[in-house]
Each structure stands twice: as structure tokens, then as C-alpha cells.
Amino acid sequence: APSSPSSPVANEPKYEKRWLDTLSVPLSMARISRYKAGTDKLRSNAFEVLALDGVSTGILQFYTAQESADWLRAISTNISDLTLQNMKMANKCCSPSDQVIHMGWVNEKLEGTDSSQLYKFKFLALKGSSFYIFSTPPVSTLDWVRAEKIYNLCEVLFKIHKLWLADDYWLQANLYLGIHQDFDLEDQRLYCFSVMVGHGKSHCFSVELGSELAVWEKSFQRAIFLEVQRTG
Secondary structure (H helix, E strand, O other): OOOOOOOHHHHOOOOOOOOOOOOOOOOOOOEEEOEOOOOOOEOOOEEEEEOOOOOEEEEEEOOOHHHHHHHHHHHHHHHHHHHHHHHHHHHOOOOHHHOEEEEEEEEEEOOOOOOOOOEEEEEEEEEOOEEEEEOOOOOOHHHHHHOOEEEEHHHOEEEEOOOOOOOHHHHHHHOOOOOOOOOOOOOOOOEEEEEEEEOOEEEEEEEOOHHHHHHHHHHHHHHHHHHHHHHO
């Protein structure tokens, strides 16, 4: 029989299951790191997410490589989608010849340093006729003139550092899980590329996922092609 209003059961507090945020990290312009800060040492089944304002999730440790890969892929996809939204908003204020082709976080290898800090976060962008290197992402129109370096796309050359196999099975197994291969790498990190900028100078970068490396390669090819087409 139903409990009467005065019964003990009816007077018991009702509990509602819901999520409680202990920490909220905005993913717009956020970055991911699977490596110990500034080093070549890859964390085992773990990574860190850092927001644009520097807020960190701390080290997120997972039980298995698959679990880590699933979360890494999901968070990376969200960051990429938000970056694409930011690009579309920026392009509304730009002329057709000055559109943002691609942008995102990378790690730049520091040359000639004796410190333990071998890499530093940089934000790269391909926009119009130029290749930009920032220390922090451009969030306003004025920020684009504050880049650390700006190079003309007709004067740069993109190069992937490692052997890149076009085998779907290899890609599926290695893009996200970070399985090491016995390749002769110029760098200890898995997914590296360099941009040669003339006069024998070059910048060496690494990304967290093989899929990111593929996107950067295609984006550089497209941006350089469009610039050559415009100037030709």
C-alpha cells in the first residue's frame, strides 16, 4: 500500500544523481600534451589538457592504452572543431585572399640549449600569403601583427621527418596509440615536421597525433598552392 504522508519512507530526502564539476577546462584554443613538460619522454597511458588561460587538468592517467587513446581522440576532435569555428569567425573579417587555411598548437624544438627544456609550445597559423608563429593564439584582428615570426609562403618548404606509411592498418594502429616504430628519426618524438624558411634556417615542430601531422601537411600544400596561384 502507498505510504501515508506522515510515514518515515515519505519523509526521507530524495537524492538526485547529477554530475558535479571539480574542474572545468575550456577546450577552445586548448592544447594537449602526452609528453613530460619540455622533454621527449612520452607518458604511459596519460596526457594533460591545458586551456588557453593556462588552467590545466593535471595529468590524466588511464588504465589502458585503448582508454587513453579514446579520450585523447575525443578531446582532440572537440578542440579541432572549436578551432575550425574560430577560423570561420576570423575569416568573416578577412578578404578572400587573406583567409585562414589552418591553425593550431605544436611544440617547437629548441636549438642550442643546454637546459632540460627541449621543446616549447607554439601556435602556428597559415593565413593568406603568410606562415605565422605565435607564442599564444591570436584572438583578435590586432593579434595577427604581433606574431613572433611571419614568413611568406612562397619562401618556405614543409618536410615530414619520419617515414610515413600509407597503410590503413598501420595508421589505425599507430596514429593515436603512440606505438613506437624502429625508424631512423631525426627527433625522438613520434610526429615531427620542419619548415625551412630560407638562408639555411628551419623550425622543427612536433604534434601529438599522426592525424594532426597529416592535416598540417595537407594544409601547407594547399596554402602554398593558393599563394603560388595568386602570385603567378
